[in-house]
Amino acid sequence: FxxxxxxxxxxxxxxxxxxxxxxxxxxxxxxxxxxxxxxxxxxxxxxxxxxxxxxxxxxxxxxxxxKTTLINPCTEKHIAKYRDQKRYVIYETPDDYKTITLPYLEEQQFTMKWIFNMLEHKAEMDRIIFEDADPENGFILAPDLKWDGKNLANLYVLAIIRRKGIKSIRDLTSNDLPLLENISKKSYIAIKEKYGIDKHQIRAYFHYQPTFYHLHVHFIHVSYDAPASSAHLLEDVINNIKLVPDYYQRSTLTFTMKENNSLLKSYRDTYQW
Incomplete structure (x- = not known):
């Protein structure tokens, strides 16, 4: 059940x-x-x-x-995402990213229309709880569809950056520290002002691989039992980049993939397993 x-x-x-x-x-x-x-x-x-x-x-x-969410019409990618499947662990080296993952991302057509609709105020304007309009380091903060917007113990909001071209933490370098620190500082303040929840009761993290390839940060209440096996904490990411400016271009990153995911197929074809 x-x-x-x-x-x-x-x-x-x-x-x-x-x-x-x-x-x-x-x-x-x-x-x-x-x-x-x-x-x-x-x-x-x-x-x-x-x-x-x-x-x-x-x-x-x-x-x-x-609570219900409807995706209509859905694509094969949506069906594959939500279908129950076996999962496999991938250890993605920097070379794997360059030769397997990145070509896959560039080949696939992932719709970002809903993201740009929010950023450009064409949809869901009433859901935005904070906005920084700076084109380089700005972002919007809005409730995730997983949250009903009422039960604060299940708080779940997303910070979605304005700048295009950053797909995931793999793209982050020391040049992006002002963006990350801006998100961290202003999001915690906005959540405190809107919902009365202190920073120390919030977990902020990135997924890798992310659900969609436009950089975003998850902010959830520490009481919320959200799947986090693919989570990289925001403050850890900031600290890693401060220590090693190109940390995420040099690191092996671990993630899981569902059996029918075409990216997993690319890895299996490459390594013959």
């Missing part, structure tokens, strides 16, 4: 498909909400033994909502 599941849908009257992401919403934190749930719920008893009993609780309709 999973908290989140992914459903592939056929769209009526056309050949398109859609991906429906369905996620259980967090439990309420307010005492009055729990008074309402306990007083108005229905129970199905499963077992009883002495002082212990097991039940299925059916809350009032107000508290039984399910």
């Amino acid at each position: 999973f908290k989140i599941t992914f459903v592939l849908l056929d769209v009526n009257n056309c050949n398109d498909q859609a991906v429906l992401i369905v996620e259980k919403t967090p439990f309420p934190m307010d005492e009055q909400d729990w008074n309402t749930i306990v007083s108005q719920c229905s129970l199905e008893t499963l077992s009883m033994n002495d002082i212990y009993s097991n039940h299925i609780l059916f809350p009032p309709e107000k508290f039984s909502g399910i």
Whole structure:
């Protein structure tokens, strides 16, 4: 049983498909909400033994909502991303990046339209919680679609840079320290002002490989149980670059890939495994 599941849908009257992401919403934190749930719920008893009993609780309709995200129409890349598959560990050397990963990224067509729509105020303007308009070191800060925007213990926001051309941490050098430090400083302040959450309760990190190849930083509440096997903490990245200006061009980076990912196929073809 999973908290989140992914459903592939056929769209009526056309050949398109859609991906429906369905996620259980967090439990309420307010005492009055729990008074309402306990007083108005229905129970199905499963077992009883002495002082212990097991039940299925059916809350009032107000508290039984399910958070959903719809990708319509979806592409084969979306389907592959959300399909349950075996995973494999990749140890990407600098040469691997240059000869396998980078050619793959340059060959593939990854849509960035939704990102540029936000940056250019063509969509989702009301979701932006902070904005730095500087073309070189600026960024926007907005809630991730994974978050319902209400339960602060599950806070999840993204900082998306304005500058084009930085795909991932692999591209970062000492020239980008002003950008990274600007994101770090202003994002923590904005989150504190908007949500009242202190910097020391926030985890900020990059994914590698990222979900999309336009540099962005994840900011989540430390209580949020987010998958982080591919995470590189923002402050660690800044520190690494201060120590070695081209750290991310010289390092071997480890990440996991799903079985049907075409980048994984490139690695398997190269190393014959």
